[in-house]
Amino acid sequence: MIANPLALIAEITHRCPLHCVYCSNPLRLVTAKAELSTEEWVRVFREAAGLGVLHLHLTGGEPAARTDLEDLIAGGRRAGLYTNLITSGMGLSEPRLARLVEAGLDHIQLSFQDSKDGPARWIAGAKGHAYKAVLAQKIRQLRVAFTVNLVVHRQNLDHIEEMLDFIEQLQPERVEIAHAQYYGWALKNRDTLIPTPQQLENCLRAVEAAQLRLAGKVRIDCVVPDYYARYPKACMGGWGRRLMLIDPSGQALPCHAAGVIPGMKFANVREHSLEWIWRESEAFQRFRGTDWMPEPCRSCERSVDDFGGCRCQAFLLTGDAAATDPVCSLSPDHHLIETARLSAKPDSAPVSWLYRINAG
């Protein structure tokens, strides 16, 4: 018996005005011409609701780059889904924001790159920080749940306290302090992003202090990044177990990065029903459950908690998508992570990095 998915991640476009160095989008981006139409997306939302999905996450790229975002939100709402917009805020004017909430938006997640304009611009490869800060005030005046997301890494963690103070002023209900994860562009920039052990320790201490201070006002989520954890994360809550991602062209993926795994065939919502894709398609069955697992996962009591970690990370680091995620301290490839951690030293000279390109 295959449980139904709980959330649909709809990457409605790969277009984005930002060029963040840790963008998790695939290195090969979907062009605007190949994107699903409004009607196609709305049909997918209805199918998802029928399949048991509760949450719809509209993301990108920058979802506001779609001029039909209002219609997509209304479509999600009509399907009965709790609708969340994951946005950089770029492309959202005050009237448009009000229209999105009017259309039925339940929750908005606004991302920041830093607390200060200069560093934020350097990380995003684009202007926009001041605009986001003003937009956050407008969001707070609307009847919509509000999460602030801040991606942290070696180049901004030295002022984590300042960033937490900045976010507190924005008055969100929830904060996500998200350590950069090394997929897509972030893997290319890993050596400049990976935090030092000292930074990580400071970060956890600062977050804990903020959690105590803001208890009942702001919920702050922050997990130890997997490169520093003993065991891997339960990526996507387990392959083909809770989440389904649809890319801008309608390809259904079990995980954001699954496209990197060689030989994977992804079904498209233009050709198949969501239910068939979830239950029958090759990609969703490939690493579902525990039968595919090698040792040490197979006999590990944690195999049903973390599902062997992330398949994409296993492939990217070891060349074998069916290997134990090397971040696990029990993995025979764990030395790869230990070596990467050793490269995490305070920077003595200015660093350079690779920016995400435009989707075209």
Place this chain on the structure above:
Amino acid sequence: MIGLQGTGQTIVELCDGRRTVQEIVATLTERYNAADPTRITEDVYAFLASLQQKRIVDFE
């Protein structure tokens, strides 16, 4: 994502943005035929407080 069941689910369903906590307690007292609403009051406040910590509901 948080899963609810039983009384917890009932309480959240009663949180409609209009009912006061007192009204929710009164509804539950009636529904469960409880003689003493004190226990229900305590449980409802404790439950709502735990949800507020997670910033899932607001109440005064």
